Amino acid sequence: KEKRRVWRKLHLAVDATTHAVIAAEVSLETVADNEVLPTLLNPLRRKIKQVSADGAYDTKACHALLKKKGAKATIPPRKNAAPWEEGHPRNEAVT
Template sequence: LVIDSTGLKVFGEGEWKVKKHGQERRRIWRKLHLAVDSNTHEIICADLSLNNVTDSEAFPGLIRQTHRKIRAASADGAYDTRLCHDELRRKKISALIPPRKGAGYWPGEYA
């Protein structure tokens, strides 16, 4: 399973107004979080969130949506948090997540 997210700009009346009348307000963004089967490239589960939801906060919800046996989950360093590792450990899934930039040693169960 491979997990990542991307930002989506919401289009609509606001975009048309900006194009027609110039900048007047902030753009609205959402984040699309995806879990994809690395062999079949099938989207296993997805979640759409506000742009202020971090990747690691959305991660447990994605893992809980999967209804198949997962041996390993791969993700980028944004998912190298205790929250993500705890969820993977609970589901007995191997973590293939590189350490975050500036990561430190986690004592105890994480060693």
């Protein structure tokens, strides 16, 4: 009988200017990347200007969190993405 390996993922928040790691979180493979974003960003006391992330973070919850934090979201839309409500900044990236 083959044992299934348990994978862990390391999620990092990195200062784009200094390249310093400003937040880190470890999760199991079963945790979606977008679920970890609040855990990474909410404890930070610094101003967040921009967040660049992959398409796994293209969720309404992630975009809402970034808007609340005053951060620009640089997140590519997921494959086959549809536009959100009219006027949402993300719609510019959805074609």
